[in-house]
Amino acid sequence: MSLLWFSPRVYVKANRPGIRHGVSHIEGAAEELMAWDTKGPKWTKAVQSCVDAFKGRVPPQEVREVFEAAAKEASVYLSPG
Incomplete structure (x- = not known):
């Protein structure tokens, strides 16, 4: 399987x-x-989005958005700069 980039x-x-x-x-x-x-509600949504992306149901960019939200919820997000 090839990587699905965002x-x-x-x-x-x-x-x-x-x-x-x-x-x-x-x-x-x-x-x-x-x-x-x-593992809060945004984590659950991000996991489901990953599964959906693997099945071709959602684009990688959508996963990026929910993954970032989950990272903020879990207090592991770091700003890009």
């Missing part, structure tokens, strides 16, 4: 302090979501 990247906190992780595709977003401790 742009711009969504930056989130990595497991190591001081490290940023830039997510730019659906597979990376799904991996990040599964690793988070905080």
